[in-house]
Amino acid sequence: MNEQMIVANLLNDTKQIQFLNVNSVWFESSVMSLIVQAVINLNGEVQSTADISEQIKEDSNKDISQEELETLKNTKEYEKYSFSAMVPHLHKNYVQKQLNYYMAKYQQEGRKKYLNVVNSLTEEMNDISVSADDGLLSSSIDEFEKELYSEKSTSLKTFHEVNMMIGGGFRPGQLITIGARSGVGKTLVSLNFMMDMLERDNSLRADFFSLEMNKLEIVDRIISRKESINSLKMVDYTNLSHEEKGKSLAGYKDLMNNYDIGLFGEEYSTLGMIKRKIKERAVQGKYIAFIDYVGLVNVEGVNAGGEGGERIAINIITRELKLLASELKIPIFILSQLNRGLEYRQDKTPGLQDLKASGSLEQDSSMVFFISKDSEEDNLAYLDVAKNRVGRRGRLKFYMNPAFMEFKPYQT
Template sequence: MNDEIERTIIATLLNKPPDVNLVNINEEWFTNSDYGVIYKAVNELAESNPNLMSIYGKASKGLTNLGFSDLSTIKSEYVTDSNLNSLASNLHKLALNKEMYRNIQEWQNSPFEDNEEKLLETLNKMQNLEEQSDSGEVSEQINELIDSFDHPKPTGIRTYPQVDTFVSGGLYGGMLFTIGARPSVGKTAFSINMVYEATKLDKNLHVDYFTLEMNKREMLNRLISRNTGISSTALRDPANLSPILKKLVLQSTEYIQSRQIRIFDKTKTLDQILSVIRKNAAKAKPNEYLAVVDYIGLVVVPGNQERYVKVGEITRQLKVMANEFNVPIIALSQLNRGIESRQDKTPLLSDLRESGSVEQDSNVVAFLHKPYDSKDVVQLTIAKNREGQLGHVNFAFNGKGMKFIEVE
């Protein structure tokens, strides 16, 4: 049964590569590793609507049993793409059944807390998948449509109005949103502002923020600074604050504690980060989970591979997590120094540091930079966008208060 489902999915995608954006599939769900390699190749090339030769060229190094003629045969078996979502759901279900069997075996052999937690995570994923199963009925969708006439509903996690417009209504499930910048431009501060705006709009939103450059206290100071306008420098020595400012800080800490923001400053390896996302995203309701990784270049991946290979693994796995749990992930990235030597310092996709996989795996790539003709404006330039337009949003940045404000 697995092979039939997997082969039909691949046949569909070989004929209609852009359809890969209509489903959330993890390449690791394929029991046939060659199909997983082909799926990955289609996913990376989908925007250019590639032909069979291009797909084969991209996948050929990873294929073990399939040649070009085999792909041609599979492509000829295509009938329709109308059942693609159903096939993807069945593929996911079979993968979860396999994962459940494996976790049960591990727990029976070693009944400890870690294995019990893995088992519970898989149960949660299976339950979420069942809740999303399609009965064919449309009455619920009709009721939602009618209700939305007077009660508009967000299509994703909202942050800033103009940013939301560019990303089709908000940060959506399956999105890997990469924000690149040179040091000291304010990418960490900007990501904190996005978290602040998102949690202000939805108090039920759960955020996992992985800070690899700062500790929890520094991040807390920045959140308080964003909330109160008190500089993070002053918060390093709060004993010297006036009574009024101390009261503001206390009110701010109460506000932050009322939100579901978790900060991880000792979670440094890729496996640790993925484990936390897997655990918390599996429990979250739709549009109520967001992960932020600050930043890609500091994530630890064991092994002796070249750094670009490790970065490729980081972005691939973050994208896999976003797809598997249907959640958005924001990843921060540094840009190459070469940008400083150019006359036009507007960032380009080629400026992304260390690996082309950052661009390939991201749904949206945006650059934070200061336009050459302005000292008071920081610009977010959307350079890649699978689900919307390209363009830029201007922000006024108050460095003392860590605050980004959209401006026209």
């Protein structure tokens, strides 16, 4: 981040400091920090760069001449580095570095005071808005009119029954959580959601991140569903007949040639790697990403195994992915395990209180789906819409057959 260019922008309009929450410590350069602090102390009321030079001398007994400030002020193309637009990014970078430092201190010494600082910094990070809107209706009228009269839907369609409940489909900017107990079928359901959306619109681009499987293991499950081959036989290809091998290869080639799918295995284990790949591949309004599952994602600098570490990590993950979904205007799906306490309740219906480790899964998600199985009928599964900011909540019945990776609306 070019701090000199950002400060040059400020010097050409010092009064913008009056409308911003800015702290000079967010700047790595000590010189830039001194200049910004001087403008803050002057409340942006600057007649000439001489005022700033004098204020710096008064604040710190350091000398930055008027000539140096004029040279900085006249930097070419400073307009491209809007001070007001870059402030949230500077703030975020500063808080992230502080967070990494205090998390490392806590991991080394295990002192509760450091954990309290980490919690406070995590909350501060969650409150930072990188792309703040001015809030005025006049600034959005063009966007509103364009979307109002557009013939193209911005919703990504899936199963009809789900579309009816969630307002027509999944929309840009949404973070969607799919939760279930271990072994119930989170991966099966998410792969079916992905393939169903791609089959309805193969111009979509889809990425699936699995932290439990490698690339070919994910392919096996998709081909099992696509070609109606028993998934257990795909564990060892020697189990397949000659005909099934032919169908499997044809299915692979069809996926490769006719769908834009990225499958990323266990090597994509950190939040940073996943975010970078999503940013690289995302196409506004034409992209979906699935992360299987949130509890296995590592956050750089955070030890999820420590006291409160898992909660801190998931807080960061859900907030960062929600901001990413909003920034790129895409839906992102995250899978989550549920607490074991569900198994010991008489009523086995999952609820938001069963989401594991962190309230941020509920807080940051636009929608939360739960998957559960009927206790009496083997292939009957329930998809509960437990949270929905844009539509109804309720229960849908689905036919689930893990052997063939099937998941489709239940026909009575």
